[in-house]
Amino acid sequence: xxxxxxxxxxxxxxxxxxxxxxxxxxxxxxxxxxxxxxxxxxxxxxxxxxxxxxxxxxxxxxxxxxxxxxxxxxxxxxxxxxxxxxxxxxxxxxxxxxxxxxxxxxxxxxxxxxxxxxxxxxxxxxxxxxxxxxxxxxxxxxxxxxxxxxxxxxxxxxxxxxxxxxxxxxxxxxxxxxxxxxxxxxxxxxxxxxxxxxxxxxxxxxxxxxxxxxxxxxxxxxxxxxxxxxxxxxxxxxxxxxxxxxxxxxxxxxxxxxxxxxxxxxxxxxxxxxxxxxxxxxxxxxxxxxxxxxxxxxxxxxxxxxxxxxxxxxxxxxxxxxxxxxxxxxxxxxxxxxxxxxxxxxx
Amino acid sequence: xxxxxxxxxxxxxxxxxxxxxxxxxxxxxxxxxxxxxxxxxxxxxxxxxxxxxxxxxxxxxxxxxxxxxxxxxxxxxxxxxxxxxxxxxxxxxxxxxxxxxxxxxxxxxxxxxxxxxxxxxxxxxxxxxxxxxxxxxxxxxxxxxxxxxxxxxxxxxxxxxxxxxxxxxxxxxxxxxxxxxxxxxxxxxxxxxxxxxxxxxxxxxxxxxxxxxxxxxxxxxxxxxxxxxxxxxxxxxxxxxxxxxxxxxxxxxxxxxxxxxxxxxxxxxxxxxxxxxxxxxxxxxxxxxxxxxxxxxxxxxxxxxxxxxxxxxxxxxxxxxxxxxxxxxxxxxxxxxxxxxxxxxxxxxxxxxxxxxxxxxxxxxxxxxxxxxxxxxxxxxxxxxxxxxxxxxxxxxxxxxxxxxxxxxxxxxxxxxxxxxxxxxxxxxxxxxxxxxxxxxxxxxxxxxxxxxxxxxxxxxxxxxxxxxxxxxxxxxxxxxxxxxxxxxxxxxxxxxxxxxxxxxxxxxxxxxxxxxxxxxxxxxxxxxxxxxxxxxxxxxxxxxxxxxxxxxxxxxxxxxxxxxxxxxxxxxxxxxxxxxxxxxxxxxxxxxxxxxxxxxxxxxxxxxxxx
Numbered sequence: 001x002x003x004x005x006x007x008x009x010x011x012x013x014x015x016x017x018x019x020x021x022x023x024x025x026x027x028x029x030x031x032x033x034x035x036x037x038x039x040x041x042x043x044x045x046x047x048x049x050x051x052x053x054x055x056x057x058x059x060x061x062x063x064x065x066x067x068x069x070x071x072x073x074x075x076x077x078x079x080x081x082x083x084x085x086x087x088x089x090x091x092x093x094x095x096x097x098x099x100x101x102x103x104x105x106x107x108x109x110x111x112x113x114x115x116x117x118x119x120x121x122x123x124x125x126x127x128x129x130x131x132x133x134x135x136x137x138x139x140x141x142x143x144x145x146x147x148x149x150x151x152x153x154x155x156x157x158x159x160x161x162x163x164x165x166x167x168x169x170x171x172x173x174x175x176x177x178x179x180x181x182x183x184x185x186x187x188x189x190x191x192x193x194x195x196x197x198x199x200x201x202x203x204x205x206x207x208x209x210x211x212x213x214x215x216x217x218x219x220x221x222x223x224x225x226x227x228x229x230x231x232x233x234x235x236x237x238x239x240x241x242x243x244x245x246x247x248x249x250x251x252x253x254x255x256x257x258x259x260x261x262x263x264x265x266x267x268x269x270x271x272x273x274x275x276x277x278x279x280x281x282x283x284x285x286x287x288x289x290x291x292x293x294x295x296x297x298x299x300x301x302x303x304x305x306x307x308x309x310x311x312x313x314x315x316x317x318x319x320x321x322x323x324x325x326x327x328x329x330x331x332x333x334x335x336x337x338x339x340x341x342x343x344x345x346x347x
Numbered sequence: 348x349x350x351x352x353x354x355x356x357x358x359x360x361x362x363x364x365x366x367x368x369x370x371x372x373x374x375x376x377x378x379x380x381x382x383x384x385x386x387x388x389x390x391x392x393x394x395x396x397x398x399x400x401x402x403x404x405x406x407x408x409x410x411x412x413x414x415x416x417x418x419x420x421x422x423x424x425x426x427x428x429x430x431x432x433x434x435x436x437x438x439x440x441x442x443x444x445x446x447x448x449x450x451x452x453x454x455x456x457x458x459x460x461x462x463x464x465x466x467x468x469x470x471x472x473x474x475x476x477x478x479x480x481x482x483x484x485x486x487x488x489x490x491x492x493x494x495x496x497x498x499x500x501x502x503x504x505x506x507x508x509x510x511x512x513x514x515x516x517x518x519x520x521x522x523x524x525x526x527x528x529x530x531x532x533x534x535x536x537x538x539x540x541x542x543x544x545x546x547x548x549x550x551x552x553x554x555x556x557x558x559x560x561x562x563x564x565x566x567x568x569x570x571x572x573x574x575x576x577x578x579x580x581x582x583x584x585x586x587x588x589x590x591x592x593x594x595x596x597x598x599x600x601x602x603x604x605x606x607x608x609x610x611x612x613x614x615x616x617x618x619x620x621x622x623x624x625x626x627x628x629x630x631x632x633x634x635x636x637x638x639x640x641x642x643x644x645x646x647x648x649x650x651x652x653x654x655x656x657x658x659x660x661x662x663x664x665x666x667x668x669x670x671x672x673x674x675x676x677x678x679x680x681x682x683x684x685x686x687x688x689x690x691x692x693x694x695x696x697x698x699x700x701x702x703x704x705x706x707x708x709x710x711x712x713x714x715x716x717x718x719x720x721x722x723x724x725x726x727x728x729x730x731x732x733x734x735x736x737x738x739x740x741x742x743x744x745x746x747x748x749x750x751x752x753x754x755x756x757x758x759x760x761x762x763x764x765x766x767x768x769x770x771x772x773x774x775x776x777x778x779x780x781x782x783x784x785x786x787x788x789x790x791x792x793x794x795x796x797x798x799x800x801x802x803x804x805x806x807x808x809x810x811x812x813x814x815x816x817x818x819x820x821x822x823x824x825x826x827x828x829x830x831x832x833x834x835x836x837x838x839x840x841x842x843x844x845x846x847x848x849x850x851x852x853x854x855x856x857x858x859x860x861x862x863x864x865x866x867x868x869x870x871x872x873x874x875x876x877x878x879x880x881x882x883x884x885x886x887x888x889x890x891x892x893x894x895x896x897x898x899x900x901x902x903x904x905x906x907x908x909x910x911x912x913x914x915x916x917x918x919x920x921x922x923x924x925x926x927x928x929x930x931x932x933x934x935x936x937x938x939x940x941x942x943x944x945x946x947x948x949x950x951x952x953x954x955x956x957x958x959x
Contacts, residue, residue, distance in 0.1 A: 183596075
């Protein structure tokens with residue numbers, strides 16, 4: 001799972017202009033520059049989505065027909081169906097037209113449109129990673145602020161180091177261990193999938209069925225990623241704690257808890273919120289491993305299957321979707337950061 | 348500030364919270380009650396739902412176009428073919444046809460169907476259905492995607508009466524033309540607008556033992572028993588394929604009782620399941636063979652050379668020396684953990700009629716001394732570093748292995764010293780499977796691993812070793828050659844066996860061909876890998892293997908594996924309850940956290956109230 005996302009450009013505030021601008025024009029300029037950046041990234045992703053998979057070695061038809069009794073005529077027919085007999089530029093134009101009409105062509109393996117596949121597998125991924133993200137954020141921030149407040153204490157050392165240990169654990173390995181212990185051996189939770197093969201039909205039963213399938217993958221994801229929220233929250237709160245206004249607050253006679261909750265934490269949230277958004281994109285892309293271990297029918301598993309196929313249109317589709325989510329999240333992070341931090345607004 | 352009033356209010360609040368917690372505790376209990384009941388009711392049904400773990404791709408369930416293993420195996424259950432591959436040894440046995448005969452020296456095949464067979468919707472199965480199916484494949488190229496190669500020799504198909512089918516062949520043909528092609532109901536398929544795009548993934552009308560009921564991509568495939576199946580209804584109500592992405596998850600699912608059957612296990616997984624309560628492991632003779640293919644110098648059909656193979660390997664003596672210097676018995680024991688059978692040729696021993704027996708005079712044993720003698724004879728002299736040379740060139744060959752295949756990597760570990768011993772330097776090159784399949788096609792290798800799943804009739808596998816199937820283009824396309832082999836003598840025998848209707852004589856010709864290919868040494872068949880399978884023997888038994896004696900259950904060239912499977916007396920599902928228990932525990936944990944949270948909150952409220 002990719003835990004790291006490249007730092008946003010906003011982290012470095014754009015160089016201050018000497019002249020005064022009105023707030024409106026600078027806001028619009030800021031919006032457009034970020035939007036432009038996102039658009040350029042997206043354009044590059046789309047072009048890369050075509051060529052990166054074109055330079056992959058191997059003839060998709062040969063791979064698909066591998067070890068099957070197929071005549072050359074049958075294979076030629078498949079090539080024609082996949083549009084592989086067309087010249088490269090023609091394939092590229094077809095691909096561009098497809099992308100701009102939000103259609104990534106037809107999957108080689110599933111024989112249906114890639115966009116319908118993505119639409120179908122999108123929600124399970126959102127359900128899984130969304131739940132995991134919320135839990136990881138809540139857990140990370142809560143532990144992070146506590147650790148920072150008592151930083152240097154035994155609690156801090158334990159919480160920070162245990163989260164870092166979990167963060168360094170390979171997701172695949174952790175998932176497999178949980179699967180073996182709580183699935184295979186103890187039989188507490190299902191060993192894979194999102195629903196039982198014969199799920200209950202009533203709403204409550206169906207929800208519980210899905211929830212029981214979510215427990216292990218969600219725990220795996222949360223365990224691996226909450227550390228990043230914890231560390232960000234911890235470090236920004238530690239930085240905040242030396243600020244004078246906290247001394248003032250204490251001098252007013254406020255209790256420690258209140259100083260922390262009402263004064264320090266809100267300020268420390270600034271960098272944290274933007275980082276949360278930036279990490280969300282990475283979290284969704286990181287679903288590939290967890291979904292593969294737990295056979296969760298989402299975009300991650302779809303990508304894994306597309307790689308083993310290999311199913312090029314499907315790979316292109318999931319690649320563009322994952323990249324778009326990351327770009328969009330970074331863009332939102334930029335906007336939120338500006339909204340929250342007056343220093344960026346003024347710059 | 349502690350007034351009695353405030354205390355009273357606090358107590359009230361606490362009592363309220365306790366009641367709320369109690370309600371919370373009861374609510375999940377009632378909520379859980381329904382799935383528990385559900386699990387119990389489904390467990391009764393489960394007793395006759397046989398669940399198989401799978402990770403296979405599904406392109407469609409359309410028998411005309413589906414090419415992946417999982418749907419093809421499923422289609423074997425859904426649609427009967429004219430002739431079936433027997434469980435005993437894969438030889439032709441009754442399918443829709445109860446008997447058949449040949450006329451005109453194999454140019455005409457006449458079949459008689461069983462009487463009173465019905466499609467699953469109750470309509471009669473007639474020769475018109477067979478004629479319709481074959482003609483669709485012959486006349487519409489798109490409908491030949493799956494099995495088009497099987498009808499290329501068909502001239503015409505007739506249905507003189509409801510129970511008779513006549514296939515007129517272009518050339519005389521010994522392999523039974525009625526096998527392997529699923530017959531579809533004409534009355535259903537002729538109404539389909541674009542049959543080549545039809546997915547056929549729900550409510551299938553078929554003639555087989557099980558019919559597709561529903562398909563949820565990447566979740567499950569459900570088949571229900573067909574009461575109209577001509578051999579009689581199966582003993583379980585449903586077959587269900589359940590999706591697991593990783594093979595480790597499949598093993599866990601079997602242990603947890605979430606599925607009843609897993610196949611394609613790794614030797615380590617297989618060992619881990621041995622002796623587990625309620626589980627039986629099964630190592631069966633498979634229908635795959637693996638081999639080291641040696642680049643003999645690839646040519647196109649019209650004789651143009653292509654590829655990058657080492658010219659030294661064009662000398663049959665060098666190739667034979669490599670065989671003599673390779674100890675396939677040790678490879679089988681050490682690399683495959685003994686889970687297989689030593690191979691002689693590309694026809695596995697699970698088809699004993701065609702397989703080249705171990706005591707055939709052509710077969711040679713591991714003999715490094717003989718290998719060295721061969722190389723000496725071929726003019727390769729041992730140099731100062733122990734590597735042989737000829738005309739100033741070292742005898743170095745490249746061995747291409749796939750990085751993700753431990754078996755190939757391990758084989759290389761053994762081959763390097765063996766080859767060094769006879770004076771050949773083996774350079775191992777590791778790459779990904781797509782690259783290796785492309786390089787294999789372009790003949791861009793000296794030696795590499797390969798393997799095929801073989802059908803009960805040897806005709807196809809022999810055919811792809813003829814000069815006829817060499818590629819037409821220098822990039823390796825336009826052909827289906829197995830090892831770039833081309834020997835006119837072999838081709839002559841190929842034609843003979845194809846039209847030899849006397850099975851004994853055909854058998855002799857096939858053996859001669861395999862011996863010839865063995866001696867020409869374009870490949871060294873290493874082993875026939877066993878299919879490693881495991882199942883919940885506390886719930887199901889009665890599997891029919893192919894071959895019947897020691898064969899495999901899944902991935903057969905037939906539908907026998909799950910045809911006779913039956914629930915064990917008094918068994919019930921273990922799944923469902925396990926998950927429910929887990930959920931109850933999780934629910935309990937959540938509850939504790941919620942209660943704890945409420946109490947924590949109340950205490951906090953009290954504390955901050957004290958300050959302000």
